[in-house]
Amino acid sequence: MKFRFLENVAIADIAFEAYGKTFDEAIENAGTALTEVMADPKKLASTEKKKIAVYGKTEQDLLYNFLEELVYIKDVDGILFKKFNSKISQGKLEVFCKGGKIKGAQGLRNDVKAITMHMFGIKNEKGKIIATVVVDI
């Protein structure tokens, strides 16, 4: 399982857990889960490509800044991504993203306004990386 929506965590908002064997994989799956909140990825084009680079002291900071950048790009450039390929190196996270323009897209869902700090985190549980995210709707 790449990610799972948590049913009774955030009443008015949406919460999910994203999983991965590595931190990179968990980050990629968190990106997909975030897009899944906003649209059906299957109905998004793959015409837009972008490299997102964010910085942070901890893995948690990197994840937060990455997801926040996705929300920003959605509002300013009108693009949602469905494929992610990430590379992490000392304090820097680079993610190659592929997706499509929102304008005219089908299968749109909820507009995410912000990534919240509530329950936010990334942990290693017996070799499995779990990222928990609550997004503000």
Added chain:
Amino acid sequence: MNTKMKIEPVSKNVWQIPQTEKKGMNAPARIYATPNLLGAMDEGVFDQVTNMACLPGIVKYSIACPDAHWGYGFCVGGVAAFDAKDGVISPGGIGFDINCVAAGTKILGAFGYFKKIEEFENAKNENLISVELATNKIKHASPILFLEKPVSEILKITTGCGEELLLTQDHPLFDGTEMRKAAKFKEGDKIAIHPFDGVAYEKASEKCIIGEQDIVRVVGLRKKLLNELRKNGLLPLTENSEKLPILAKLAGFLTGDGWIGHHYNRKRKQDIWSARVIGKYEDLMDVAVDFKKLGYVTNYIKTKKYESSVESASGKKRSISGHSTQLYLNSQSLSVLLHALGVPKGNKSKTPTKVPQWIKESPKWIKRLYLAGLFGAELTKPAQRKGETHRFLEPCFSQNKITSLANENLNFMLDIIKLLHGFGVEVNNIYEQEGIINSHGQKTKKLAIRLSGKDENLIKLWGTIGFEYCKQRKIASMAALGYLKSKKHHIGKIDGFLKQAQSLILTKSTTKREVVNSATELGISKSMVSARLSQKPMATRAGSGFPTFAEFCKSANAGNSEIIIDKIEKIEKIPYNDSVYDLTMNDDDHNFIANCIVSHNCGMRIISTNLGYDEVRPKIKQLVDNLFVKVPAGVGVKGTISLKRNQVLDVMQTGANWCVENGYAWQEDIEHIEEHGKIAGADPENVSEKAIGRSMNQLGTLGSGNHYLEVQVIRAENIYDRKIASGFGVHDDKQVMIMVHCGSRGTGHQIATDYLKEFGPIMEKYKLEVKDRELACAPFNSEEGQKYYSAMACAANNAFANRQVITHNVREVFSQVFRKTPEEMEMNLIYDVAHNIAKVEKHIVDGKSKKLVVHRKGSTRSFGPGHEELASVFKKTGQPVIVGGSMETGSYVCVGTQKAMLETFGSTMHGSGRTMSRTRAKGLVKGEELQKEMEKKGIYVKTATYAGLAEEAGIAYKDISEVVRTMDEIGISKRVFSLKPVGNVKG
């Protein structure tokens, strides 16, 4: 109950979690709910409302309203108030750069008095002198927020005119073109000053100046006239009446350039009184504004050609012609009052003029207003004798009276001299001249006072008394005053030089020759220095190198407005261990005069229509479909207007007012928006480029989640308070209304995200601990707290503007569909309330008025009747409270109460509150089926997404009627009417 915490009943439907229930609680937590609603509240509410109670500086208790449910940080439906001095501000509890001046800084008021800045804590709404930055013209504005913080270092700025100001580095100052932070100024830079010093404020007494008998003595018992004065708050007239300062100014000016008279009307069998004022058109407009403040309307201002002849006592005739502009006031009561206050009536050359006794006994600042009004009419303006480029002529004040009134005239002059002495202003002499022959053929004598023309005397005259009403004299006197102050400051420096030189000579550290030489290098007169060093008495002179008045005016841009462009002579950092203060002004230019230096400083709405449901029903699909196009909703949509960066900054600073200026609002909409559509203190400098970027394309968009635009109908049986409902614009059964629920969109969330990140690491610095990272906070009075407040105000203003643009588009769609203008359909805004916001408000705590930072997250302000911050239309009733329900069940409009002020910091619920998560609701309900079900019930829905629609199904929400009734029964907000949806645009 979804908690193990101990919950104690306080009264019916009011519950409390004691402070002992969680480690770190600084106050108990209160919950307003019926036992049923309490039982249905999710566990998160109890956890979060107690977390809120752990925040530092919390006052009384944290609050959860009946619609409360889990939120991040604060629970939604949560309220908490923090002491503005010691408390915090938290983005989790919803969404200003504190830049200050030192204690003791004199702030100039509109009535020419000054108060020290620290005295403004309880003096909100006072009119202060402010500058219109685009034109450098003087205007009036009021402080709405007072801030205080301790600092350890401060800047001292000294200007060429000798003005000094102690302020923090980030405090903005005006350079005549723009506001810049003090730290960005350097020595030699331009700085705008308003050289008028004013006089210290003294509290006026409750002494009665004019009672009924005083009026009866003038005109006899005329009930209508007396009632009019009473109605306008002018009878009885006490010294501390807010209208007395205006009357003092007018009494002085009309004594000089006014006329009050009466004629007998046979039909009405009484004297008919009226008044006229003579002056320049622009000055008379100021008089008209003051008449309006007293409650009277000027009849007209007329310019007439005149030709007349004046005969001097020697029999020489002179014809004079030109244009005369006069203001006509036909109000009898105000004319009589002005006469009772001491303005002579009829031909002034035949009537004695006296300084009114009440003026003689009044505080100095009221005396100033009388004198400045009189001088605005009668004192000569600053002038120079030909060839005297560094000095000014002695100002003259004269009066013509018929010969038989010579003694009375002398007494009037002596009284004026006595008043002047009170300001330290000296008079050289009184002289008498033969006057003209008046219009009745009587000889007159002119008596004149010649004031001392010494620099020091003129600084006192123009710096503490000055002129009122006459703009020309005001502007000329400020130029002259600026010049004299810079000359005095220059002489002061020479004196300092001489003193130092003398002591160095005494200790033999230098010689007279060396001193004289270095004086010459500094442009100081050689002969004067030599004379002084030889102990010869000689006054210090500025020296020939000092600029002439004309040169000064050119370099200081003086003579065009009351503002002088001075230069910064010195900037020094000095240690300081005290509080600094700032005032936030209710005005776009955000400035006030400090020590003569010009310095800085998601909700809902409901719109009514006169359309009936029968008229709307056949067109509901067309209406909702068109609204769906014109009010874009859903993921990543762009608004109908896109803004440039500078327009975004304007919106952030001016809120809904931007919409008025750009044609997206009716002027009258503004009065129907909380805070008049603009939260003061917004500073886009503290907003990130990301937040600005997210705002460029989102104005006029609805968003998604629980945001909606609904067409709703009122049924007669759902009106609970007909009188108040009628005041809010409800008149008919089946009347159609429009409700909008949305916020500041991406901008507000970006700002909150930015500051949550910034607050995280700084909490250690301020030794703050919170139970949840979403409660990250900073002391309200810290630099970070103030920055956040100013950024949050930008977000709130953005939200007001967003809902206003939506309103504009709704009006356009209705107009297209019903082929009537919005005005014909009476599409008036009933009200707009914010429900995610932190605001600085005054509340009574332990019997004392305290300034608090009230955080409302998913909670609506519920101010009761009479609250000073409410617009006049809602003063009697209290403010409308808009409570949005689910799209299936309907919504309510309630009204704020006094009890809310006492119990909940003037706050109540904002909606019905969710009981089910989005993910769960989506699992239970299918969007397409729900849409069909709703259509069967008579609700036509157009949605951006079926999944989103399913998440907002009625079953996911609490019973709104129970929620609203809970607060109604407790008395926090009273139900006025409820509405049922018939059309819905869902984000």
